[in-house]
Amino acid sequence: MRAIVASHPGDASVLQIADAPEPRPLAGEVLVDVAAVGVNFIDTYQRSGVYPVSFPFTPGLEGSGVVAEVGGAVTGFAPGDRVAWCSSLGSYAERVTVPAHALYAVPDSVDLRTAAAVTLQGLTAHFLSSSTFRLGPEHTALVHAGAGGVGLLLTQLACARGARVITTVSTEEKEALSRAAGASAVLRYDQMPDLSADLPAAVRELTNGDGVDVVYDGVGAATFDASLGSLAVRGMLVLFGGASGQVPDFNLQRLNAGGSLFVTRPSMGHYLRTEQERAWRAGEVFSAVASGELNVRVGATYPLDQAADAHRALESRGTSGKVLLLP
Ligand SMILES: NC(=O)c1ccc[n+]([C@@H]2O[C@H](COP(=O)([O-])OP(=O)(O)OC[C@H]3O[C@@H](n4cnc5c(N)ncnc54)[C@H](OP(=O)(O)O)[C@@H]3O)[C@@H](O)[C@H]2O)c1
Numbered sequence: 352m353r354a355i356v357a358s359h360p361g362d363a364s365v366l367q368i369a370d371a372p373e374p375r376p377l378a379g380e381v382l383v384d385v386a387a388v389g390v391n392f393i394d395t396y397q398r399s400g401v402y403p404v405s406f407p408f409t410p411g412l413e414g415s416g417v418v419a420e421v422g423g424a425v426t427g428f429a430p431g432d433r434v435a436w437c438s439s440l441g442s443y444a445e446r447v448t449v450p451a452h453a454l455y456a457v458p459d460s461v462d463l464r465t466a467a468a469v470t471l472q473g474l475t476a477h478f479l480s481s482s483t484f485r486l487g488p489e490h491t492a493l494v495h496a497g498a499g500g501v502g503l504l505l506t507q508l509a510c511a512r513g514a515r516v517i518t519t520v521s522t523e524e525k526e527a528l529s530r531a532a533g534a535s536a537v538l539r540y541d542q543m544p545d546l547s548a549d550l551p552a553a554v555r556e557l558t559n560g561d562g563v564d565v566v567y568d569g570v571g572a573a574t575f576d577a578s579l580g581s582l583a584v585r586g587m588l589v590l591f592g593g594a595s596g597q598v599p600d601f602n603l604q605r606l607n608a609g610g611s612l613f614v615t616r617p618s619m620g621h622y623l624r625t626e627q628e629r630a631w632r633a634g635e636v637f638s639a640v641a642s643g644e645l646n647v648r649v650g651a652t653y654p655l656d657q658a659a660d661a662h663r664a665l666e667s668r669g670t671s672g673k674v675l676l677l678p
Pocket of ligand 1: 393471500525620671
């Protein structure tokens, strides 16, 4: 079978297609014929060495497919079942073994491409909007990269909770997508010469001078200062990623000066801790997709052997919604 292998950390060119040994399920594991692989920004951090992984390495935490075989002691899954996952490294492959506890059953009404597109980013949007900062109709949120994979889903879930959403995007096309997802105002942060002053000013103009209750910031280095400056008194900055680079150390005294602010740096694993929590979040996300309440945009698909092009597109801000690899 074929898989993408990177022999050492580096730019997208290290992602090469290779013949790999047929995986066999060990006890507690399930062998899956992969239908679609979800590409996520974290895959680029791991490939480039920003997040440590051991090389040679096959990227990919997310995918969907059909169960081919189950290992010993597996209950709850059988050959033929449709499944998805988002925390099993090595998913850029035609066949993978996944621990049974990391699998989600995909409802019949959700197709496998959509399942691969919504599992990681949908669960992320769910914990960000319902738990990290529990949004309600009394809140205004600022969501950076509003037309990205997480951005489009987070905007929809935030609006479904009654919150008012302001987003940032870098192109006209992304602006239209973000508005269609429910953003009431879309700001072009790419056109702001002094982002850390211009963005807070634009946000305050939209919020009677108050600022927003929460900023969801997955862009990181480029936006962090502007995000802090856009918060209302006692607002929360949810720094959930660093698409533009990691945020350097900063002086906690800035939280005092900014108005008793909060900063958190959440990670998906800490919001999917128990079987019950996983079932609750996945149940809500898949039901929202099945009912049509949550629209999942697949912005681009690539054959598995073009994984490097998928990474280049994601890293150059050339994508909107979800990027999938098709084995
Ligand atoms: N903490 C968690 O558990 C968790 C889980 C999932 C994702 N994440 C994080 O969420 C963020 C979004 O992930 P995603 O997979 O949905 O990606 P994405 O938002 O689809 O893609 C990243 C977007 O960030 C924006 N961006 C701004 N400056 C950029 C730069 N210098 N380089 C590249 N992109 C830039 C671009 O949108 P514009 O063109 O509109 O600027 C780009 O499309 C990432 O930081 C990711 O690590 C975190």
